[in-house]
Amino acid sequence: MPLQFNDASVTVAIVGCGGFIGSHLLDAVLCRTKWRVFGVDVDFYRIQHRLNDERCEFLNADLADADVVERIAKYPVVVNLAAICIPSRYMAEAPTVIRSNYDHPAALAEACARSGAWLIHFSTSEVYGRTPADSAELEEDASELVFGPVSSSRWSYATAKLLTERFIAGLDGLRWTVVRPFNFVGPYMDFMPGVDGEGIPRVLANFSTALVRGEPLKLVNGGKACRTFTSVFDAVDFVFALLSSGDKGLSQAFNVGNPQNEVSIAELADRMRRIYARLKGLPLESLPEPEVVDGEAFYGRGYDDSLRRLPSVKKAENLLGFRAQVPLDVVLEESLNWFIGHYSYAAD
Ligand code: NAD
Ligand code: UGA
Numbered sequence: 001m002p003l004q005f006n007d008a009s010v011t012v013a014i015v016g017c018g019g020f021i022g023s024h025l026l027d028a029v030l031c032r033t034k035w036r037v038f039g040v041d042v043d044f045y046r047i048q049h050r051l052n053d054e055r056c057e058f059l060n061a062d063l064a065d066a067d068v069v070e071r072i073a074k075y076p077v078v079v080n081l082a083a084i085c086i087p088s089r090y091m092a093e094a095p096t097v098i099r100s101n102y103d104h105p106a107a108l109a110e111a112c113a114r115s116g117a118w119l120i121h122f123s124t125s126e127v128y129g130r131t132p133a134d135s136a137e138l139e140e141d142a143s144e145l146v147f148g149p150v151s152s153s154r155w156s157y158a159t160a161k162l163l164t165e166r167f168i169a170g171l172d173g174l175r176w177t178v179v180r181p182f183n184f185v186g187p188y189m190d191f192m193p194g195v196d197g198e199g200i201p202r203v204l205a206n207f208s209t210a211l212v213r214g215e216p217l218k219l220v221n222g223g224k225a226c227r228t229f230t231s232v233f234d235a236v237d238f239v240f241a242l243l244s245s246g247d248k249g250l251s252q253a254f255n256v257g258n259p260q261n262e263v264s265i266a267e268l269a270d271r272m273r274r275i276y277a278r279l280k281g282l283p284l285e286s287l288p289e290p291e292v293v294d295g296e297a298f299y300g301r302g303y304d305d306s307l308r309r310l311p312s313v314k315k316a317e318n319l320l321g322f323r324a325q326v327p328l329d330v331v332l333e334e335s336l337n338w339f340i341g342h343y344s345y346a347a348d
Pocket of ligand 2: 184
């Protein structure tokens, strides 16, 4: 029986509700439905405007806590977004990254199997591994999943995510759906280093930071790797398509991506420089030229990369009628506009 958006008796648990995707999903659930939300996170700065909402109960707690896991699994629908998912941490903090992306979600999956909750678990497009530059479209149930050697600790995150997928798929009685996001981008993504976070954020936030600070954009290994960037608003629409699909999404893994938005990182840098110059009314030539940097020098020993990640999106389209819509330049402009406004006080 599909969930009804106007059914005020439904409560959805969102774990990681204070994160980039979680904050957008929380807003959408509260705006588009009459549901209640049980939100769990260890960080609430993105959702200050929701903390007193009478339809929400928030718990500032760690998913590593077994009691917290049991509380979450009591709800009929559990969306799990909690994870360490910043590549700059995959090398130096591999054991912590693996616990975050395997131990904690596996315990939650077991609790959901016991309670009968529908677990919608966010995995990653990185489960496709070390894909080469000539990689074909990646299909959920057919593509090979190939990782680099253990010394390439970059794959700590992806191997943990993949093990969680296998664990979930093998658990007796669990009602599950796995989501494999392909580089979601949008307002509120990550942080500005030195202001509200430390280290290297994902590429959108890192390039935005460099633009706002007047520094060169860094092209890792020449910026030849390609990604298909997907608007976080499309991502939220996917979750709604899934939630309203009855049983069609059960026991399935879905790519969620926008193949129309494929670019190399060098091209992404070029587009972001042009959009930034236009938004600020600056001549393009006044912005510093991008700089090429070595991957291990930039991220640390053990860094490795996927050279192309192009999703097949047929499954989401056929089973759920979902297709991502937002063009790359639209989401880049929206994100840069937000970034400039949000961090203008901290530009220097
Ligand atoms: P994010 O870092 O912005 O959000 C994750 C949230 O989870 C944060 O608010 C964090 O505080 C919280 N969290 C982490 N560990 C926790 C714990 N132990 N207990 C409680 N809360 C915890 O990340 P995001 O971009 O919103 O990603 C959400 C999920 O989607 C992650 O599982 C990530 O691996 C997956 N994903 C995201 C993308 C993307 O493009 N954004 C791509 C692939 C996969
Ligand atoms: C990310 C993260 O692993 C996860 O958030 C997520 O699970 C995954 O994407 C996904 O979407 O499935 P990655 O795509 O490598 O992995 O993320 P970024 O850090 O945004 O890097 C994208 C590309 O830009 C990489 O080739 C990286 O080397 C490059 N890059 C990054 C630069 O050239 N310069 C930078 O300043 C930052």
